[in-house]
Amino acid sequence: MAMISDRSPPAEPLPADYRRRVVVKFRPGVSLPYSAAAADTLAEQQDGREWSALAAAYPGVALVPYFSSLPEAAVRDLDQRAPGTGKAATGFASYYAIETPAGAEPQRVAETVAAWPDVETAYVEAGPVPPPVNASDDPRNASQGYLDPAPAGIDARWAWLQTDGSAIGFVDLERGWTLNHEDLAAAGISIISGVSTDYHGHGTAVLGEVAAVDNTIGGVGIAPAVTARVVSQWRPGGSYNTAEAILSAVGVMAAGDVLLLEAQTSYPTAAGYVPVEVEQAVFDAIQYATSQGVVVVEAGGNGSVDLDAFQTSGGKRILNRGSPDFRDSGAIMVGAASSAAPHTRLGFSNFGSRIDCFAWGQNIDTTGDGWTGTATNTYTTSFGGTSGASPIITGAALLMQSWSVARGAGRYSPADLRTLLSNPALNTASANPAADRVGVMPDLRALITKGKRSPWWWGYVFAWAWLILVGGLLITPGGVLCIKCGRGAPGYIGDPVIFVLGAVAIGLGVAGLVNAAKAPRGP
Incomplete structure (x- = not known):
């Protein structure tokens, strides 16, 4: 129920001819035309058993496509469009609705149909319920506190400076x-x-x-x-x-x-x-x-x-x-x-x-x-x-x-x-x-x-690149701690140590560049 001034207002009446339906999803392998002819085909496939018994118990009952305002080709195409997610196709064309005659109890029909061996699920659709209500030159804008900075709002006013x-x-x-x-x-x-x-x-x-x-x-x-x-x-x-x-x-x-x-x-x-x-x-x-x-x-x-x-x-x-x-x-x-x-x-x-x-x-x-x-x-x-x-x-x-x-980074995925x-x-x-x-x-x-990338982003890039260069100098055969000093010079600490220092420098430099590249660009 909606909330206005923290109270639930009265609901609008439903159309006089509205009736709740039973939603049915048939199991994979059940092939029915996505039309009003589905009931006849189903009766033939069941040798006249379940559907015929249901029709006898509820005269006037009908089986119709659930997605009735969409063309059949469009419904069947939906599963073909789904990307490879590792999940089985939904099978939207397997959804039908059972329209029950006046006086019939949809829940009893749903329980009967759910027990059929070729039905995956059957339930009574809930139907219409009330919805869940509860800039400086725009005169009401100052009252829109949900636009304000956190923690009061989502800080849309600041975001408008960006987009x-x-x-x-x-x-x-x-x-x-x-x-x-x-x-x-x-x-x-x-x-x-x-x-x-x-x-x-x-x-x-x-x-x-x-x-x-x-x-x-x-x-x-x-x-x-x-x-x-x-x-x-x-x-x-x-x-x-x-x-x-x-x-x-x-x-x-x-x-x-x-x-x-x-x-x-x-x-x-x-x-x-x-x-x-x-x-x-x-x-x-x-x-x-x-x-x-x-x-x-x-x-x-x-x-x-x-x-x-x-x-x-x-x-x-x-x-x-x-x-x-x-x-x-x-x-x-x-x-x-x-x-x-x-x-x-x-x-x-x-x-x-x-x-x-x-x-x-x-x-x-x-x-x-x-x-x-x-x-x-x-x-x-x-x-x-x-x-x-x-x-x-x-x-x-x-x-x-x-x-x-x-900012040129494309759209986020839903996840x-x-x-x-x-x-x-x-x-x-x-x-x-x-x-x-x-x-x-x-x-x-x-x-x-x-x-956003930090304004110092390019400085970080140059620093990581310089670390890789230094590491390269250290591990190159005959590598040195500095350009002018080498083996035999005062302060020389040995090739193995220099090699390790060079490898560490290169590793840190590469890791830093990778992380810098992952940082999103500003708008």
């Missing part, structure tokens, strides 16, 4: 936006796919944190020059499909672009909302995105859930980094903390070893009303939740990518950027890391300064 988010793509995934808001319209934000349906004020608030235009009204986004787009979980035809929205976005993104998942989900074993990747299809889609080089930032969710203790219906602790069941999607997962430093985890935020970073989860000044409004000139000072924290981390990721490109942003030695710790368990908040000044 502004240009040359990097950003996509926000959620359910609705007001793209013609007065502080967003000039950004030219377009929708990739899906339908902008509900929670428009929420999406508008998220976009304002990241991409509000640097002009003379409103505030300014963390990465105001970024190329921004959006993709909706509400798909054409009225279905709700987070995994499909992810794949649709990744298909038009470049490696190094940043995809923000402004969503959370429910799960039968959890008392509160949990990250969307607990659903297998969504996990597969996120992992595919990161395998393509797309940086994914995922809201940790507002469920007050200890993710280390979370268990799937099968008893697996998939979000516990210390468990053998842990599975890593590659996403940067975000928790929420207080706006005041030292930052303390807010009670609604999920927590655990899977959380990589935290940011402000309250008192965020941004565009829109943060919830359902559609006005083009409204603002809020009370946006929050992991919905408010995740755009701050996204903005930090965008500025780091933009800075890296500007490298996650390592940087979650590095406890460089970033801001929470008030009590052992108790809060929400990672760290990025400090852009520390990250960028650490990434």
Whole structure:
């Protein structure tokens, strides 16, 4: 549930014709057409057993492609595009949805289908739940404290002296936006796919944190020059499909672009909302995105859930980094903390070893009303939740990518950027890391300064090179401690000692040059 002024506002009603579906993934080797004809083919392959029995028990039940708005060829091509990671192909074309008739209980259908021998997994999709809300000439900019220097904020104001988010793509995934808001319209934000349906004020608030235009009204986004787009979980035809929205976005993104998942989900074993990747299809889609080089930032969710203790219906602790069941999607997962430093985890935020970073989860000044409004000139000072924290981390990721490109070093990989942003030695710790368990908040000044070469870099290079030269003189046959003194001269200490000194000098010089070469260049 979203948080506005630290409270949970009422949820918007779902469409009257919306029904939760059963997600089915068939085992490798099961060959079905990716169309409405799949049910007939399945019945033939099963000799009329399982599917026919299900259809008899639930008249009107249908088996349809899960990624229904994507062309079949595009779905089957996804596994071919994945680089060699040592992992088996995901098999997105093995995902189907069972649409149940009115009055049927989806959970009972899922339990029946999960027992079929040719089914790998079957579960009820959680469906729509509320999103996880909780510059000097821009009049509201002074109120955007999350832009301030660490430990208060991420120090975006200093980072703007280095970069502004240009040359990097950003996509926000959620359910609705007001793209013609007065502080967003000039950004030219377009929708990739899906339908902008509900929670428009929420999406508008998220976009304002990241991409509000640097002009003379409103505030300014963390990465105001970024190329921004959006993709909706509400798909054409009225279905709700987070995994499909992810794949649709990744298909038009470049490696190094940043995809923000402004969503959370429910799960039968959890008392509160949990990250969307607990659903297998969504996990597969996120992992595919990161395998393509797309940086994914995922809201940790507002469920007050200890993710280390979370268990799937099968008893697996998939979000516990210390468990053998842990599975890593590659996403940067975000928790929420207080706006005041030292930052303390807010009670609604999920927590655990899977959380990589935290940011402000309250008192965020941004565009829109943060919830359902559609006005083009409204603002809020009370946006929050992991919905408010995740755009701050996204903005930090965008500025780091933009800075890296500007200095000619290329884009960070998803794994490298996650390592940087979650590095406890460089970033801001929470008030009590052992108790809060929400990672760290990025400090852009520390990250960028650490990434620059020292102004004395060339001096170090010459020093290491001179050490190699001296070592070469020492180990050369007839080598000497100095140009004028040699064997028999006063102070001569012997060839073996000289040789060792020369070898050590060369080794130190080579090691120094290698380390100097690894140091990143400044912008």
